[in-house]
Amino acid sequence: MNGKTLLGTFVILIMLTSVLAVAPVAKGEVEVNSEEAKLLRLIEKIRSGLERLKGVVSHLNDTEKKQTILGKIGEAERLLDQAEQLVNQGEIERAKDTLKEVFSLLREIAQLLGKEREFIKRFESVRRYIHIIESLRKHLNLMERIADRLERAGKDVSEVKALIQLSREYLSKSIEAAKDKNFTAAKEYLEKARETTREAYGKLKLLIEEFLSEKAPEYLARLKELFQKIKSRLENVNPKLAEKFANWARGKEQLIEALINEGKYRKALVEIRKAIGEIKRFAQHLEGFRKLYKLLAFAQTVAEKVRECNSTLADMIMEKVGQIKQAVKNRDWDRVKELSRELISLLREARSCLTVHKKE
Incomplete structure (x- = not known):
């Protein structure tokens, strides 16, 4: 975003002042809600723009001007919070009046930034340059990891790796040129890095397709x-x-x-x-079914043995087995778990009964 675009944004926001000034008071509930939503979206849009602007202003060389602008941005943000609160309370007209104060501050900020167009343009260019460098590095690292995996799988990735290395060299040269303020060379090397990265990606993609077609x-x-x-x-x-x-x-x-x-x-x-x-x-x-049916088979065996010492307990065990089978049939898995716990408890009781019976 260049200086003209940035200032143009503020001009548009300032123009909205007149729109808000003549906006009719909504009487219907639907209209009120619609107006509230529009105001809240506008507030959020301005807030987002101010956040971005702070990043730019923080790099100004003029310390006094920087502090002045940041102070006005802070005041604008405070007023935005106030306007948002008023909108949420249904105080639409008061919210509009507060936004007018915000636009007044934006107009002042725009005037202060008027002489900083070249700086803003340069700052945005540097920001974009850094973003491209970081993005290319991430892509190259990812491509290298994929190439390593293909190499371990027996693929010849020497050409791809050579292009990746060449692209990194171009990036290094671009950064060095930028440090020396040779921006023409920096741009040329950056473009070479991008072209080489695209070429490496194309060759890597073919190797991936070849690998997948085999695997x-x-x-x-x-x-x-x-x-x-x-x-x-x-x-x-x-x-x-x-x-x-x-x-x-x-x-x-x-x-x-x-x-x-x-x-x-x-x-x-x-x-x-x-x-x-x-x-x-x-x-x-x-596996869960296997364990369950193993439990049921075991329970039936225990019921037969325990019937000699406690027929009531044996009947309870068999009844529980039947209930579990029905729950399985109904696909009521929570019920199956619950009944299984109850069956295990009965089997423990049966073990005690069998132990006593043996002693007798």
């Missing part, structure tokens, strides 16, 4: 093997569940194969990762 089918093959192992285990436990799982797995395989055939390797790998995540959740769920 996607390989990972799909592994996923199919995993699907088959799970299906085989399920068939020994629950044939219906095994069939349901097989249908789900088949759908996943078809989706991933279609993506690979279309050359959408990234999406294919994303789907593979999703499938693995779903399998893990399914495995955890299945």
